[in-house]
Amino acid sequence: MTTINHDHPLIYYHGRWDSSPGTWWAGSGFKINALNLHSLIVILGEHTTAPCAPIAVSVDNSEFFTMNASAGAHYIPLPESTKATPSVVRINVEGWQNNRIHLDSIMYNSSKDAILLPYRPSKLAFQFIGDSLSAGQFLPLGVNQAWPFIVGERYKAEHRINAQPGATLTDIVSYGNVHGVSYQYFRTEDTGFYYTSDHNFTTPWNFSRDRPSATHIVIHIGANDASQGITGDQFVQVYSDFLERLRKVYPKQPIFIFTPWGWPNEDAPTYYYYPGQYEKIVNTRKAKGDKNIFLVDTIGWVGMSDVYSDNKHPNVEGHQNIANHFTAWLENWGLSP
Known part of the structure; x- marks a missing residue:
């Protein structure tokens, strides 16, 4: 078996990772690309x-x-097809909380027959910003079943x-979050840092680590x-x-x-909530000369059959x-899948 450490240049990290390296925020993870891969073990740290x-x-x-x-x-099961062609393995954390994995190293079959290759990211990169309605709270498979x-x-x-259940955009304490998204978005950690004994501090996020930089930003908060x-005026x-x-x-x-x-x-x-205020936000930006900001009217997208009856969050x-709805909106805007 061949072992590579977490700092190997051919591991492609996505989302927010600290220096340990450990994940923060739902959906953060990594990808590897390999030829003739038929055995893969991921080793996680403390x-x-x-x-x-x-x-x-x-x-x-x-x-x-x-x-x-x-x-x-952790042994990662692989299909037989990975033995003959380049294979991309994608791994991400699902949870909207308690979602830290600490990558120590990766093992795969001998380098005599398996070759690690660069992962080539898509030129299209979405950045989603929000709260529980985007993080997949209450879904069986968490963020992987969420609309973003x-x-x-x-x-x-x-x-x-980057979506934090219970968090406001305003930087105030809210439902267990010690900061709002307007603060936390610019930090590596999500608001879970406050409850994590080995990492109860925040560090600025270096946006140059987002490879590629986001091409489209979507906000629902x-x-x-x-x-x-x-x-409304404060918001x-x-x-x-x-x-x-x-x-x-x-x-x-x-x-x-x-x-x-x-x-x-x-x-x-x-x-x-906040009727007319989102229109005001967008129109104010446009009046300042921002020609690349768009209002997505979601009224009518969600009915009772689309939510859990006890908490009104979207179900699967x-x-x-x-x-x-959003895919149709984007296609009409000019971005096709």
């Missing part, structure tokens, strides 16, 4: 979530399957999902701000300031601002429905 962190594995664009990973060695992940897969794109009593100001900071990272990329699809009700109309079918 900072992996105990007792385990669910990970999703895909080989050559197969459907992802779930493994419960803990510190130690589905959209990224349909476009065969690189996709990064605000439900928790409304729940925490942030007024518009926070969102506008956040977009100013984003433009320093992504000066020309299209930014898609979702309106709320709201909270459906059995016996009452759907509740939409609901996330698929949202992905269908």
Whole structure:
């Protein structure tokens, strides 16, 4: 067997990893590309979530399957077809919390017959920013069943999902989050850092590590701000300031601002928070000369059959429905899968 350490240049990391290296945020992971691969073992270190962190594995664009990973060695099952052609193995954390894996090393069959190759990322890269409605909270397979992940897969794109359940955009304490997304998005760690004894601090995220840089930015946020009593005027100001900071990272990329699809009700109309405020946010940017910002009107995308009745978050079918709507919107905008 051949062993490569976590710092091997042919391991392609995506999402947010700290220096250990360990994952933060749902969907973070890595990819490897190899020829004649027929044995693969991933060895995880001590900072992996105990007792385990669910990970999703895909080989050559197969459907992802779930493994419960803990510190130690994990044999990754491979199909017979990997022995003859170059094979890409993709691994990411599924969970919206307790989702840290600490990569120590990777073992594969002897370098005499297996050859590690560069992974060539897609030129299309989505950056999704949000809260529980984008992170896959309550879904059986977590973020891998969430609409951002589905959209990224349909476009065969690189996709990064920085979504924090319970978090506001405003930088306040909210549902166990000690910071809002307007702060946390620019950090390596998600807000779980606060509860992690071996890593209870934050570090700035180096956006040059995103390879390639995001080509399209998608934002759906605000439900928790409304729940925490942030007024419409306050929300518009926070969102506008956040977009100013984003433009320093992504000066020309299209930014898609979702309106709320709201909270459906059995016996009452759907509740939409901050009516008219998202339009104001987008129009203010356009008035400043930003020609690459777009409002995505999601009203009517989600009904009672699309959500869990006890918490109103999208269910599996609901996330698929949202992905269908957004894919159709993007196609109409001019971006085809």
